[in-house]
Amino acid sequence: MIAAIFYCFCAWTVTILLVWKFLVSVQKGVSYVKRLHQIPCHACEYFTNDYRLKCTVRPMTACSLEAIACPDFEPKTVYCKACTKSCHQLN
Secondary structure (H helix, E strand, C coil), X not given: CHHHHHHHHXXXXXXXXXXXXXXXXXXXXXXXHHHHCXXXXXXXXXXXXXXXXXXXXXXXCCCCHHHHHCCCCCECCCCCHHHHHHHHHHC
């Protein structure tokens, strides 16, 4: 009888620890994804969207966590001529 109670206690302890570790991992993952969404490179004028040269000003820090406080960030103002040309052809 005592062994059954001990095994039940151990099983519940392991289950609770696994659930707790899972919840902690999910919380860390969500906070990391929120931090990644703060990277402003996709909305910068200097972002090229090319895997060989992502940024013309700071290529080493482009699309990384270091780019969150980039001093050279310039918001995109106008679309490229190729984009506007294709939009006019559609109309």
